[in-house]
Amino acid sequence: MHSGPYLNRRTLMRRSAAAGLLSLPAVGALTSCASGGGDNEEVERGEATENNPFGVNADAELEVVIFDGGFGDQYALDAEEIYSGSYGSVEHSKTQEIQSRLQPRMVQGDPPDVINNSGAEAMDIAALIRNDQVYDLTELLDAPSLDDPDVTVRDTLMPGVIEMGQFGSETMWRLNYAYTVYGQWYSQTALDRLEVEYPRTWDEMIAVCEKARQQGIAGWTYAGQYPYYFNFTLYPFIGKIGGADVLRAIDNLEPNAWRHDAVRAAFEAYHELTARGFVLQGSPGLSHEESQDEWNQYNALFIPNGSWVENESRENTPDDFRMAVGPPTSLDSSDAMPFETLWASGSEPFFVPAQAPNAPGGLEFLRIMLGRESARNFTSLVSSLTAVRGASDGMDLPPGLTSASEVLAAAGDNLLLPRLPDWYRQLNNEEIGGAIAAMMAGDIEPDEAINRCQQAADATAQDDSIQKFQHV
């Protein structure tokens, strides 16, 4: 061994290799820019007029960042064209990496004016609100709407849109532009072939599944890798059985909220699907796309999902599929809320950063988006409903979306709005999702699943590092 006094080439290389090992990229690389931050020049406001309620400075540039996901960005380009017709030019960009692209800019105080904060890499809006980095949208809500100056923007919005922008107070921080209907998605063709009606009570559900099984078709499939898809029907199911207060208690992380009888009834009903073998074999390991494919191939009747599924699975949906959505099947006639009750709410969030140089322009852009022209354009481009009330009336919609607007109309005011998914994402996706995954895979009984949910909710309630919210 050459441990002599000389630093020869080999030892040198070995030592530099050892030093190289230290270069394991830690989160440090991310944090190195944390304490930077310069102030951004704010654009001067112009004079507010009837057509320009926020006093947008016509010379100022507007910067819009759009999430490049299932909705694309054409709808935004079209709205920007309307904007630049009256005001300054628009700098448009699209990305799938909202967080990695924009978080450094948020930290430095140099954000764009409008952010479509969506996708798997969305920024944590609650944390941004806590740090005063989000612009209060009350001004937008109270402004006259684009199409009718006598009606405020607030009155043009669908129910649940304003609530989805609130985080524990009356202030609306974000605008959810798309409108999603959650429920049990099915193929009318498949039900017709079985000669059954859409099940309205759980007994009917069992009967339909039994009949399907005789034909070699599973009653249900689901995205086992994302078991919180089950929450899309489970939460409104719980709400229907026990009333909206049960869901509010769950959202508020109240002690023993999960031990309510309605929760137990819902869990037991779902567990029955597994116990009786009505769930498509292999579902626990399927991704959302795989489960949708199985459903499209008529291997299963029902799938818990949201109204984006029609667009997402378009390529694999047979022409004669006649996609439709129904409200979650009721338990029985003793339910607290009627059969038509369902979960529908805004999705696809937009917000204006508090430090945006052209915040009035950002508000005006959102006001344009909420105009009828842009809303209808959005619906025809990406086949999704929008947050604008009645915007899709009279439009020729694909079958799934038609069905979604029908059940929405039938529901009237009986809408449920669980907030757990966006208030406590980790609790909803990992803990409750995990408990439901285990129960639906047949690994645990409903009692244990409920225990796990309650324990996880308690742990979240006691965890100081997680920001808490309450229904207002």
Added chain:
Amino acid sequence: MEAHQRERTGASPPASTTLLAVAFFLPPRFTPERVRYDRRYRKLDQYRFISWFLAAPLLIYALFVISPFVQAFFYSLTDWSGNSATYNFTGFDNYERLWNDDKFREALGNSVLLLVLAPLITLALGLFFAFMLNAGGRHRKNQAISGVFGSSFYKIVYFFPQVLSIAIVAVIWARIYSPRSGALNEGLGVVGLDSWRQEDWLGGDLAIWCVLAVLCWSFVGFYVVLFSAAMSAIPREIYEASLLDGAGRATTFFRITFPLTWETIRTGWIYMGIQALDAFALVNIMVPEHGMDVIPSYLYEKAIRDAQAGYATAIGVVLFLVTLVFSVLMMRLGRRDRIEF
């Protein structure tokens, strides 16, 4: 006169440490004579030469590698969310929380399991395959050793996974593990092992073994090539001599090949250990959110999903320490006399 001077300086007392330190930053020409005739000057000159030669890379390294590390230690003591420029100093709260965090312990356990098993399996397989490719074949005429039939073809095939990006590997394997159409369940069905089929490979307790398998699969080819190179550097005469003495394949491997490739194996071990400690892409892409975690994926969830960058940084610091301990241990444990040939 000259002789006189040399005598004078030779008699002068050795230079002080301060003077030596100053001399480190001076070019040789301006080094005071008192230093130049010091006993320690030779070493100083050597290190001075190397450091100045490496000044630019060292500076870049300090700026972009060392300084983020130091900053990371600082941010791990704060409650920084990662979204704004404000944070509070919270002392060792993050570390205390880490100590009591069951999910972190689970992730740590998984990472350590991978750290122990992945190099063991991958290197053993790599060594075995490399040996078979280089020295495991039948004896042919005029050849002391040779690989198995078609070894040059295998060598290329083994390397295939290395060409694919790890993200692609993860996506492909997620498909293989898919319960309804995946190759694994189908394959088990074909060979009659229906009872081994799983409804969910990646969401439950089996996930860690699934990840381990993919990790080993994707790296084994690299080590086959690495070890092949090391083995081909072993002189044939040594093999010939052992053959003459009647050594079989096993003896040849354990008495000749293994000791003579030890340096390469040790380097490979450290490298593979670090790959195993990472395993981020595989876990993040293949395993669902409610499934298992390893330290890097847990760190990612805390930093990105839960906006707890301060806490995530503390996790990063722990990961750094684990890596450091591992590499130091491996360096110390594996030290052997080098055999020159």
